[in-house]
Amino acid sequence: MAARLTLVLRVSNGADRIIFEQPLSERVRTFLRLEFLFQQRRHHALDESPTGTRAALQSLLDVLSLTARSDLKSEVIKEIQDQQTVLTRAPQLLQGMDVRQAFARLADALKNVQRLPSHFAGSSLRSHEFLDAIAKRSAIPGGAAPFDLPALHRWLAEPTIRIHADLERWFSHFAPYETAVSTCLDVLRHCGSDQPLMAEGGVHLHTPQGAHQLLRVKISSDSGLYPEISAGRYRYSLRFMRQPDVDSRATQVTLNVPFQLQCCLLA
Numbered sequence: 001m002a003a004r005l006t007l008v009l010r011v012s013n014g015a016d017r018i019i020f021e022q023p024l025s026e027r028v029r030t031f032l033r034l035e036f037l038f039q040q041r042r043h044h045a046l047d048e049s050p051t052g053t054r055a056a057l058q059s060l061l062d063v064l065s066l067t068a069r070s071d072l073k074s075e076v077i078k079e080i081q082d083q084q085t086v087l088t089r090a091p092q093l094l095q096g097m098d099v100r101q102a103f104a105r106l107a108d109a110l111k112n113v114q115r116l117p118s119h120f121a122g123s124s125l126r127s128h129e130f131l132d133a134i135a136k137r138s139a140i141p142g143g144a145a146p147f148d149l150p151a152l153h154r155w156l157a158e159p160t161i162r163i164h165a166d167l168e169r170w171f172s173h174f175a176p177y178e179t180a181v182s183t184c185l186d187v188l189r190h191c192g193s194d195q196p197l198m199a200e201g202g203v204h205l206h207t208p209q210g211a212h213q214l215l216r217v218k219i220s221s222d223s224g225l226y227p228e229i230s231a232g233r234y235r236y237s238l239r240f241m242r243q244p245d246v247d248s249r250a251t252q253v254t255l256n257v258p259f260q261l262q263c264c265l266l267a
Contacts, residue, residue, distance in 0.1 A: 022215035022229045022236075027075055028188070030066065031181045037063050038178045041171065045164070050156040053163055054144070060170055061135045064125060067174075073113060076180045080110045083187055083266050093266060097190040106187065109180035116176060125173060130155075188214055192264040199240055202253040206236040208263060216262040225257060 023029035037059050044056035084106055091099045125131055134152055137143035146153035155163070192212075197204060215236060217227050224244075230237040240257045243250035 016221055017218050018221050018226075020217045020219075020227055020229070022217070022231055023213075024211070024215060024231055025213050027079060028185075028213050030070060030072075030075070031079075031185055033066055034063065034177070034181050035185055037066070038174075038181075045167065048160050053156055053167070056167055057134065058138065060125075060167070061131065061138060063174055064131075064135070067177075068126070072177055073116060076113050076177060076184070077110065079184050080106050080113070080180065083184060084110075086266050087187075093191045094187070095190055095193060097187070102187050102190075105183045109176070109183045112176040113180050125170060128170075131170070188264050188266050189216070191266040192216075192262045194218065194260040194262050197259055197261050199238060199257040199259060202240045202255060202257055204238040204259075204261075206238070206261065207234065208236060210265070212263045212265045214264040216264065218260040218262070219257070223257070225253060227259075 021032065023032050041056050041059035041063075044052050044059060046052070047055070084103070087094060087099065087102060087106075094102055130151060134144060134149060137148050142148075144152065155166075197206075211233065215229065215231065217229065217238065219225055219227070219240075225240045225242055228239045228241055238259075238261075240253050240259075241250045242253050
């Protein structure tokens with residue numbers, strides 16, 4: 001039975017097309033969400049205002065919440081080892097990326113993750129009184145206001161250098177995972193070639209040759225379209241939608257839509 005999964009949007013370097021990514025396994029779904037949160041954190045870290053610091057701190061709390069539901073260390077190690085095994089057996093699967101470079105990055109990531117304590121990622125932060133208070137209040141709309149969290153309000157008034165030092169220290173618990181997740185996703189995205197396809201009447205049904213880990217749908221950035229994707233074990237369904245503006249309801253297009261589909265597998 002087809003199941004609609006979370007989409008993750010990434011824009012290519014050329015900015016002439018938009019890439020929509022569809023995770024097809026729980027592990028890849030978790031990795032994509034972590035990548036998104038780590039990217040958010042790095043963006044907000046450039047903003048030294050209290051609002052920017054709050055946003056960076058929220059990214060940390062989101063990472064803690066997400067990783068609380070899985071054994072991240074085991075998942076990362078298994079994915080790296082699976083990729084190493086497949087690349088050893090079939091290096092030709094890797095396209096547009098040097099195989100030796102991929103092996104070196106995977107080996108470094110594996111070594112750094114294996115060095116970590118066996119306890120769960122960020123476990124010491126879960127008993128951190130300051131962060132725990134913020135996490136609990138943040139679950140309430142507006143709950144992290146200054147009058148609710150005076151300790152946070154006071155911390156935000158500290159010198160910028162101290163605030164950045166605290167954030168870096170907290171995020172350092174996840175640094176090896178950030179590198180490993182980025183490496184695994186980068187290698188995975190280089191496995192599988194683009195197929196030029198046409199969605200007739202705005203719809204395309206794709207029958208895969210086997211199970212995959214990630215779908216990547218690439219369309220022109222000036223098309224004004226986005227795909228709704230349903231993915232089952234034996235069939236992928238793409239329906240291209242148009243939304244003239246955010247105040248209007250999205251509708252399926254009835255014209256033929258050219259696009260590229262990349263089915264990624266490395267496990």
